Amino acid sequence: MVVTHNFQDLFEASSKTTVLSLPIVKENPLKIEFQKCDENETLYESRAPPLPFASSNVFHADISDWRRLTAVNNDCKAVYEVTFDVTGSTFNYKPGDTIGVIPQNSTADVEQILDHLNLKSQADDQYTLIVDKTLKGAKIPVHVPVKSTLRHVFQYCLDLRSVIKKLFLLALSRHTKDDNERKVLEYVCSKEGATVYTTHILNKNLCVLDLFSIFKTCKPPAEVLLANLPRLLPRPYSIVNSQIKDPNTLKICFSVMDIGNNRKGLTTGWLEEVISSSNVDLESRIKSLSISNGGKESCDSKIPIYIRKNMSGFLMPKDLAFPMIFIGPGTGVSPYIGFLQERECLKRKNPELNLGEAWLFFGCRDPKLDFIYEQELKNFIENGILKKMSTAFSRVDGCETKYIQDALTQNGEELTKLIKDGASIFICGDLKNMASQVKDVLVQCLIKYDGKTKEEAEKYIFEMQKGDKYFVDTWS
Template identity: 60%
Template sequence: MVLLNNFLDIIESLPAEQHFSLPVLKQNSLKIEFDNDDNVTTVYNGSPPLLPFAESDVFYASISKSRRLTSLEGDCKAVYEVTFDVKGSNLNFKAGDTIGVIPHNDESDVNFIISHLDLTLKADHCYTLSVDASVKGSKIPAHVPVKSTLRYILTNCLDLRSVLKKLFLLALSKHTKEEKERKILEYLCSKEGSLAYTAHILDKGLCVLDIFTIFKSCKPPIEVILANLPRLLPRPYSIVNSGLKNNVTMTICFSVMTVNNRKGLTTGWLENKILNELNLEHQLQNLSLTKEENNDFLVPIYLRKNMSMFSLPEDLQTPLILIGPGTGVAPFIGFLEEREYVKENKPDTKLGEAWLFFGCRNPELDFIYEKELKDFLSKEILNKLSTAFSRIDDNKQYVQDVLSHNAVELVQLINDGATVYICGDLNTMAAQVKDVFVKAFVEQDNMTVEEAGKKIAELQKNKRYFVDAWS
């Protein structure tokens, strides 16, 4: 494997008697015992872990409809829209809210871990987990049940795809028999190997599945896995539609990412569900199941608290600057839908100007919600739509470029009371958009960079500059 060869090249360049400066590894205090009890229950040491930012109970939703938003042609990332049937739920949502989708690990990944660690005969037996009281500070991780089956917790509780931390790598090295493989793992978690760790683990997003694939002789006790893998957390998604207009269906959109030849855990699963729904045999099988059995075909979701208050201002006359490239446009479809609903039901309502900035690669391939946005324009629910396309040979642009070109009007709009909403990637887009506004304030309002930064901080404090971003 190429990755292993890269690691070997690094090790072979080191002196033969190289000794590494390794972090201190605490003794693993977890102890596991198996029995043949057929009455398998999942029990935590206390209450089960809470769902992050939960505003509702979990609801098992069926997919009422779905569609692909991007083209099947060209080098185009798959983006889908999924609409859930939430009739009978307590999901009272509005534009700007998000849901959490509760994922589970792929069956193939779970089976790989079980097989690699020679646990096939024990995977479905009930276990009991305890700690060695003689080890100082010993405790069972809160997200790991003290009683369950390994298959259940590997499927539902542990994030098998989390990027490996150095202490976890060191723990794995202690159970790696082949000397070169062990030396590589030790080097990666050492002080001397910090650059290699960044280049080969962090930057490549390697997880325990990759380590077991590359380093065949690495076979730790399951207790090491339980002690080191973090919790498998729900994935947040912006709601596309407004609950004011329709609260019995809920729509999200998502792009399917691929890392190390694996599709995104939740997005890949939802894509498979969408494609399976097109299969008539699958639909008939789904209909024949009882409600309890049907849960395997439903999607567990819950409403998240809108901690950032990413929602329309109470005064609808407030001008809006909406910035959402790619799937970042999702919540703004809900914003516009909500403005349309108010306008239809209260015709005398005056709406503030709404200016949306959208970017994608190619308008022929991935201009998602183009029809809807143009419809909002024709109804004057949206007043301006500025676009940027980064894969057009004669005019490559990003949203940040278009914002810069309109700096004079944007600064004037903000000074007139506009609220700014940014939705998208935190590390690149959101940070670069902030830099554009800082530069615009410097050039248009004769501020220093420091003053411009303080102005944005003040806008945020006054709920006039919102960022809904992911990393």
């Protein structure tokens, strides 16, 4: 019996189920052939899959600087700001824009796959994919090169961390030698095991790496992975700074995600590893400084990035005389730093410029732990670029304002006046329910302080969205 303790209950359940309703088995149409070449190449059937929402070419940027924005404490996530040197790029961006970071799977994950499938001896050989055209709908997935090496594809093309789907589980079961393991895999992807699939696979974010660790005799040919694993997609991040202030730098802010199974987020974990590798002692850092890099310490790894199209219109209004209301808990505050920097630069260039009132609503757990950009925001208040900042701290005893929604409610009358004066509202954050809850609060403010019915208030917010006065940029 090879199945680990976590799946012991599944073995018992599967052994009691004599008949299973399984998905239709699809024969794998791919066949792989290896050959030794002096120089390997990566080719697609037609062309490489396009980058989602790209509005620029990919630029391989150095990380010229970085800093941790939160305290080193178990009660808060690690949040970093990294500065990319984009000198020589053709990037053109505005506050509110985002970049795509093109990630790569970790060397450890790739080596685990190659080792488990006994592919290390062929990992760096050129392969060619052949399709069995006699099978209906047979084709090579668009994100899989027709020619490449397995090491390249596993590292850069396939999402090894994606939650494994039922059809993939069924395909894996066909290449599992141990009967107990095979039965469990079949049970999990069957109709009878639908609940188990949710509890043991979906809810636990199990991927092919986990499956291979649990089901030791599951050793499919490489073609099964190439046919079933989805594309490794770029990850979007908000731009923190204004290009007007420094056209050769681009900053992003991110929290390092703990996704369970002793893993960090693929891209955030990778970026943390890159910047941590540059955290050498002071003497070594001084020795590494040179005129060529402007006296700045640079990380060894270049990060492929590109500018994304701003599909949500999350941009500063053209008429800066109207008020702006910024709402963003946690790292949701990051794009507003760029907004405020740009306002500051424009005001410095033109002291007569009429800037409308800017009001920020920010929330975090504890100001001593994760009040990111606190000093920058205070500076913006001191120089008049930010008129007001309302804060909420969810983990501070005795704090009456726990969440951003509380801060909005407490300032409802003044908020309503600004909305009626033509204010633009910006909502940004990583909380699943935050945007809808904020909208509900604003609706209640319009009802209470402007005499609207609920239907009228909801319609008013809807008209603000249509009229480019209400912008939402959220992520899960």
